[in-house]
Amino acid sequence: MPTGNFKVCVVGGAGGIGQPLSMLMAMDPNVSELCVYDLSIAMVPAQGVAADLSHLNKKCSVKGYAFDKDDRAINVAGECLTGCHLVLIPAGVPRKPGQDRKDLLKINAGIAGNVVEACAKFCPEAVVALIVNPVNSVGHLMCELWKKKGLKASKIVGITTLDIVRANKFVHELTGAAMDDISVPVIGGHAGTTILPLFSQCKTARSIPAAQIPGLDKRVQDAGTVVVAAKNGKGSATLSMAYAGARLGKAVLAGLAGEASVECAYVASDGVLPYFSSQVSFGKDGVEKVHDIGELNTYEKIRLAELTPVLLDEINAGLEYARDNDFAS
Structure with missing residues (x-):
């Protein structure tokens, strides 16, 4: 492994958790390349977050990637995820007042599943760390998906x-x-x-x-x-x-x-x-x-x-x- 020379991707990197998380990872001396990845409809464009972070006086290079829900999304994911050592996923929607956890699971499991599928394809050696609610349900579910791809359970981590x-x-x-x-x-x-x-x-x-x-x-x-x-x-x-x-x-x-x-x-x-x-x-x-x-x-x-x-x-x-x-x- 390239000590001090890791590529990290933050999926949902333009969001409320994603932006400060991206900044903190850009400051980590072990990170040489950071990818900020989010939907093109994000309130703040991923490329804008990356441009902002690229001015930190740290060695880390930062790139932003935005994707739509179309056929191009997989190409953008490939460019962003290929070669990643760590993928952090602060994605999904927050729980609304009165919302049943099973309803939240239906939404966020689909979102996390798409990302994990892409990781399995483009960076199967990466560690995939989840900040997706409800973590208690999504963590095990994503691990099962990962294993069905013939990959190691040791690569899937729920962040607590x-x-x-x-x-x-x-x-x-x-x-x-x-x-x-x-x-x-x-x-x-x-x-x-x-x-x-x-x-x-x-x-x-x-x-x-x-x-x-x-x-x-x-x-x-x-x-x-x-x-x-x-x-x-x-x-x-x-x-x-x-x-x-x-x-x-x-x-x-x-x-x-x-x-x-x-x-x-x-x-x-x-x-x-x-x-x-x-x-x-x-x-x-x-x-x-x-x-x-x-x-x-x-x-x-x-x-x-x-x-x-x-x-x-x-x-x-x-x-x-x-x-x-x-x-x-």
């Missing part, structure tokens, strides 16, 4: 890093400990009660009274809703999500470069469920090792038992969609 970022920040606010000394593993999924921060495994967090842990746990689960409310329903957690996505992207690239790299991610697993978020070692083939969830305290064991059937239902919803729509065939 924002949960870790939030858990770490909230522990810092409670304890005053240095951020570099805080590392809270977060397991399970990436929605509501399926998110389980393991505060017992963070040395710094052990000073927090046990009575405060359920509230802290709930704060991590509800953090996204808090941001939506603070933005008066006019946006979601775009900036912090971009930061989290770039952190995961940095970890993947470090692994590809042969450096030790561990992050939590939602990946194919032989553990609690067939798809599950836990600590992952990244290497030259993407996901190199899925770590055991480790020792849990009583509270965490109860929470794990409660979240498991919920997460399994959401995983199965993705597979149900595949069956009903002749998807991943």
Whole structure:
């Protein structure tokens, strides 16, 4: 792998998450070429985002690609994706108030599926990292699609890093400990009660009274809703999500470069469920090792038992969609 010389593509790179994510990836010293890829009807043209980012005094060259839903789209995708080592996908539509998750799945699974199909064709060796809701359903579904192409499950990653970022920040606010000394593993999924921060495994967090842990746990689960409310329903957690996505992207690239790299991610697993978020070692083939969830305290064991059937239902919803729509065939 070309250490410090990676090609990265951000699909949906002109959107609310995509723009700041593209900027952060352009600043990564391991990235030499960045492709910003989005629909031609995007509010801000992908070429405009690329032109803006190309002025950063970094070594990374930046190109923008816009595509229509026509026959040319596949040619644009080929030029953009060929040779990519990492494809980040902050694509799809956000959940609207009152919208059923299955309705959201129908829309976003189709969008993500088209991108993953293109990646399988043009950059089958790339790591494909998903920021597509509902991640709990879409992650496993995209992995199954990828495997049906004869490709490795280790290349498909659901990004749950924002949960870790939030858990770490909230522990810092409670304890005053240095951020570099805080590392809270977060397991399970990436929605509501399926998110389980393991505060017992963070040395710094052990000073927090046990009575405060359920509230802290709930704060991590509800953090996204808090941001939506603070933005008066006019946006979601775009900036912090971009930061989290770039952190995961940095970890993947470090692994590809042969450096030790561990992050939590939602990946194919032989553990609690067939798809599950836990600590992952990244290497030259993407996901190199899925770590055991480790020792849990009583509270965490109860929470794990409660979240498991919920997460399994959401995983199965993705597979149900595949069956009903002749998807991943």
